[in-house]
Amino acid sequence: MRIPAVALAAACLAVLPLTGCASAGGVATPASAGAPSSAGPTTAASPAASGAAADLAGTTWRVREVDGETVRFDGTSVTVTAGDRSSTAAWTAQGDEVLVAPASASLAGGAPAAWLTEATRVARDGDGWALADASGRVTARLDPTGSASPAPTTPTTLLETAAPRSGVVDRPASALEGRWVVAGQAKAAITFTNGTWVATADCRSGAIGSRGAYRVLPGGRLLVLRTATPIRGCPVFDGAPPVRAGAITGIARAASFRIADGVLTLFDRAGTTLGALSRP
Secondary structure, eight states: OEEEEEEEEOOEEOOOOOOOOSOTTOOOOOTTOOOOOSSOOSSSSOOOTTOOGGGGTTEEEEETTSTTEEEEEOSSEEEEEETTEEEEEEEEEETTEEEEOOGGGOOSSSOOOHHHHTOOEEEEETTEEEEEOTTSOEEEEEEEOSSOOOOOSSOOGGGSOOOOOTTOOOOOHHHHOEEEEETTEEEEEEEEETTEEEEEOOGGGTOOOEEEEEEEEGGGEEEEEEEEEOOEEEEEESSSOOOOOHHHHTGGGOOEEEEETTEEEEEOTTSOEEEEEEOO
């Protein structure tokens, strides 16, 4: 018996627009930019000198290239502040590799700050940090602000480096691209296209469609962000529960992948299986 009720999933928007204070043409240090402060990193506990992006969680920095602009890194988000304006984007990392929600994920206002969204790697730079894009060009340098920064307010587990399972090997990004479906659920699928993923699902899958960004890393590792989940409604079924589409519901936690015999298996940072999909 089907109960005529409707369960609405609330809209979940993980990304807000970042301030467009940085110059659109990339990073060019202005003559007025101050020299790095001799003060230590601005966090309740100074980050280790490992150079891992996870060390940024719970720290606040001054953007050397943009006067009056600061950036605060939390466990799952990064906030840029300039005067009385501030905006937040989702971010994730493994080792020194980072992924920040892209400009296309903005919902309103100007484009996010290019120096942040174009960054793919971070490295220690004296008392601060340097952010660089895929070509190695430095997009911004971060200097201490000289004041304390609160500890992370959100979990930092999505900044940890993955421990890949057996069979997880180096694969080109092209191996992941295209449509992958959940067995027995033709409408439950994830399509990967040039750094953007879109998930679709029917009510029986137990998952809600969403979209986001991703990047394939060496060694079969992944950086994945969910940038939006649309509003949708599904009937509540009596009897057997819907088939669970774990690969779709857990996509934002995916940290490595394996492709074997036409099957894509996604794993989280601990190497736990999130779910499997196959080519249609």
